[in-house]
Amino acid sequence: MLTVHHLGKSQSERIVWLCEELEIPYELKHYTRDPVTMLAPPDYKALHPIGAAPVIIDGELVLAESGAIVDYILAKYGHGRLVLRADDPDFVQFLYWFHFANGTLQAGMGRLMILNRLKLAEDNPMLLATRVRIDRIFDLVDARVRDAEYLAGSAFTTADIMMGFSLTTMRYFQPYELARCPNVVSYLGRIGARPAYRRAMEKGDPGMALLLS
Template sequence: MLTVHHLGKSQSERIVWLCEELRIPYTLQTYTRRADNMLSPPELRALHPIGSAPVITDGEVLLAESGAIMDYVIARHGGGRLALPPDHADYPHYLYWLHFANGSLQPAMGRRMMIGRLQLPPEHPMRAMMEERLDRQLRLLDARVAAVPWLAGEDFTAADIMMGFPLTTMRYFAPLDLGPYAGILAYLQRIAARPGYQRAMAKGDPGMPLLLT
């Protein structure tokens, strides 16, 4: 049986959401962050050497990294659903945006968060550079989702599931004003309307206000 090991307020919400969209059977094992430092509790850290979520177990399989888990679950349990095949016209878009969240947007948000914690003055060149880089990425994303309903085009895919976390829950840790990006705000409302997303968040993080505006 596929088990999703989910840490509250973390990237593992993606895997819960994926399973709900695919409507596949799975067991949800939830963990609570430590009160003293907001990191993973010992029982989750003992599960996998990386010591963080997401992690899945599936029989003898133990796998971490949300992108890798996404591919695994789609291939092994989802019959290829929510991924586009290589011969699909929108396959390049699917690939690009599938990897954009963890490859570009989240690192930029993380660097901005760390610079903020260092309390660098607004005029510091490093701070200005990070702000400009993040804005470029958000403007690119904003233009994409203003032009098409979903990142790959007309079809909702795993790329949208990957993108959801940095635009929503990650903002608990890295506050970000999305007011200037009307396309992204409209995109988040499309995500919020999906029953699979609603079920996933209710199961994985019940009672947590969702940052969808």
């Protein structure tokens, strides 16, 4: 059976959510962050050489990287669900936003988090430039979900699953005021209403307040 090793408040929530959307059998193993360092515990780090979440085990396979895991699960268990075919008019949008999640949004928020932890002066050029870039990124997402129900268009896809963590739980590590992005707030309301999302978050991070606004 597929085993999802889930580190609380991490990108591995994407994998729990995907499994719930697909309604496939899986075993969930939960790990809690160190309360002081907020890092993964040693037994989680031992699962994979890079020591980061998420990690799945499927038979003899041990796989990390959330995007790779999403693609693997869809290829093996998805039966064409939650993705768009290359001949779909919205395929390019699907592809773009799926990769935008980690390639642009998550990377940008991670960079800002590190810069903020360095306690740089407020007028530091790198810090200011990064903040401007983050605003531009969120503005782009806001414009997209103003014009479309979901990121790929009218259909909910894995692009939404990939983006969900960075728009929500990542804000525990790098806060961002969503009041300036009303369309993102409305979009997260649609996401948060999905039964599979609710099941996934309750199973993976029970009791955690969901940052949907």
